Amino acid sequence: MKRFIVVGHKAATSGDFKLDDMAGGAGRLDILLRCINSALFLSHSIRRDTEIYLVLQGEPNPPRTIRVNGSEVRYLNPDERSTGALVRNALLKELDDEEIRSSPGIYVSKRSFVQVLDDLAPVSRLVYLKEDGKDVREQAMDGDLTFVLSDHQDLTESEEAELIARDPLTVTLGPLSYHADHCITVMLNELDRRG
Amino acid sequence: MKRFIVVGHKAATSGDFKLDDMAGGAGRLDILLRCINSALFLSHSIRRDTEIYLVLQGEPNPPRTIRVNGSEVRYLNPDERSTGALVRNALLKELDDEEIRSSPGIYVSKRSFVQVLDDLAPVSRLVYLKEDGKDVREQAMDGDLTFVLSDHQDLTESEEAELIARDPLTVTLGPLSYHADHCITVMLNELDRRG
Numbered sequence: 001m002k003r004f005i006v007v008g009h010k011a012a013t014s015g016d017f018k019l020d021d022m023a024g025g026a027g028r029l030d031i032l033l034r035c036i037n038s039a040l041f042l043s044h045s046i047r048r049d050t051e052i053y054l055v056l057q058g059e060p061n062p063p064r065t066i067r068v069n070g071s072e073v074r075y076l077n078p079d080e081r082s083t084g085a086l087v088r089n090a091l092l093k094e095l096d097d098e099e100i101r102s103s104p105g106i107y108v109s110k111r112s113f114v115q116v117l118d119d120l121a122p123v124s125r126l127v128y129l130k131e132d133g134k135d136v137r138e139q140a141m142d143g144d145l146t147f148v149l150s151d152h153q154d155l156t157e158s159e160e161a162e163l164i165a166r167d168p169l170t171v172t173l174g175p176l177s178y179h180a181d182h183c184i185t186v187m188l189n190e191l192d193r194r195g
Numbered sequence: 196m197k198r199f200i201v202v203g204h205k206a207a208t209s210g211d212f213k214l215d216d217m218a219g220g221a222g223r224l225d226i227l228l229r230c231i232n233s234a235l236f237l238s239h240s241i242r243r244d245t246e247i248y249l250v251l252q253g254e255p256n257p258p259r260t261i262r263v264n265g266s267e268v269r270y271l272n273p274d275e276r277s278t279g280a281l282v283r284n285a286l287l288k289e290l291d292d293e294e295i296r297s298s299p300g301i302y303v304s305k306r307s308f309v310q311v312l313d314d315l316a317p318v319s320r321l322v323y324l325k326e327d328g329k330d331v332r333e334q335a336m337d338g339d340l341t342f343v344l345s346d347h348q349d350l351t352e353s354e355e356a357e358l359i360a361r362d363p364l365t366v367t368l369g370p371l372s373y374h375a376d377h378c379i380t381v382m383l384n385e386l387d388r389r390g
Binding site for chain 2: 041
């Protein structure tokens, strides 16, 4: 399994945002929607072996974690607006402490970044995508992998400390800094090439 | 200079589409908007050495070519909706035979795919991104490069014949088929790594 965790530091945590204003009023939710696209779309198919966690930390109900599982997901299209509608539907669900299914392959919970790390670290190798890491093309990686990224802001010091405490690999994709969704695309290409 | 040509076989050629329906009524314009994002955005900056040509072939006024130049572009944001608004503004312009500027760095003309090839082939090496090409990591490339891609449909036989007649390099990015915007992201990462 390939997994991605993307932290949205200001991303909306209720479903009352407008689909016309996802880059503004929804706290740069647009970035996270493009990450769903990058993680799951192949030409004319879906990456069934891939899953993405969006950790939303904006107002009014932080945290919320949206999980999109490629092996189950339905009704997903590549454009931002329709993906935003699916995420909004998930954020409109009434939540207790359990993760619930919003639509096929799309789940929502109150999990925090640390809780997501705690859930995944025992079953998956964490990989921190960061500018000063080891060149990805020279880094051995296999098995279940979970790549951790942030939105347009870096991980906070405390988030980074929580991640580092779980002993991730730290890799870089190249000499320039990319948007999170572009990082996902480049990372998956590297894994695709390894077969 | 790095350039991308993306053919939108059904993409709208007038500005009367709705920003809420760019994946539908605008003939999968959403794909082309994501290509603009992939070609031009770095984290917190723009690729000033990159240019993208969108060749729109849908109704009602085909062809239209939108050119976005990274060294000049302004008011460009990464989300699909705001980029769609800039493209719509360009398509609302009255056109004669000359290319005209719609907004800083965004130009529109009646050029066809073949005319764009004719304009670029004398100054730039054409590169066809295609599944059965040579592995990009083993292909020498430098100087001014123009990468040619298609939307969710392959180039037509006649489009491909026009391209092949201009002796492009043909390269592949990996073992799987990707969306056009993902191809651009992977291609640019490869070039970034070569410096």
